[in-house]
Amino acid sequence: MPSPPRRSDSIALDEDAFRATAVALRRDGFAAVPGLFSRDEVREVERLLDRALLEAEHTPAALPFLVRYPRRGEPAEDAGSGRGLGGWDQIELNHAAALVPALLETAVFRGCTALACTLAGRVSRSFDHVIYKGARNHTATPWHQDAAFALWRASRPRQLHFWIPLQDVTPESGCMTFLAGSHLGPLVRHRRVLRSSGQPGQEATPDPAGSISCALPVGGLTIHTPTTLHRAGRNESPLPRKAWIIQYGPLGSARLAVKRLAGALPVPLTGESTRLE
């Protein structure tokens, strides 16, 4: 029988697993944490995000936060291609939790926030986004450090980025791959690239020798720092690869409040579909 999603702020990690996570973050700049959430708890997030992505496409105010990568080479209606993505190769939604506040009530968000605070002290969400890669897509996420995207590139201690897959992930379906210890070095040179979505991107070219790919069953996640070099490959599997990414930092809420005042945050989608049932 499926277990009902929790509404608690507790962390489903025993002391040893918590300590191993903290040690890995400090030493390697990333940690893979399996088994934090039940399948139903992750499914609740997926349902909210699937509907939000559909709704955002038809909501002019939400369109600036939606990033879509056209599918190249084969027709969009090809069997299996772009399944669940309306024929797009990849879709991203920035500030998903501002568009769908019900996400903030989910066991996944509450558990991630509790874990972030236990690892890093008083931190809160500063940004979140969603990346859906279609079945057998063509868009890999190049090597980069998240700090390369920030206006303020100085070190951001206690900032942690949670990457939450909404299904099992493997190297073939585009799981996260990290370079252990890269967070201890400087911000490396990034080349500005134009991604097929039309948005600018950043690409680093480190020596990938010894990189570690984090396959995970649904319910797990990875955590990395803003200066950890990472990438995710194309999704070569026959099913979409979906992930929700939440960034936490010491002044997360304050930064979001400033963005809201500046009109740089989306207003919630109004549809019935985005409320928790």
Ligand SMILES: O=C(O)CCC(=O)C(=O)O
């Ligand atoms: O999911 C992906 O393709 C990459 C995500 C990523 O690079 C990030 O969260 O920083």
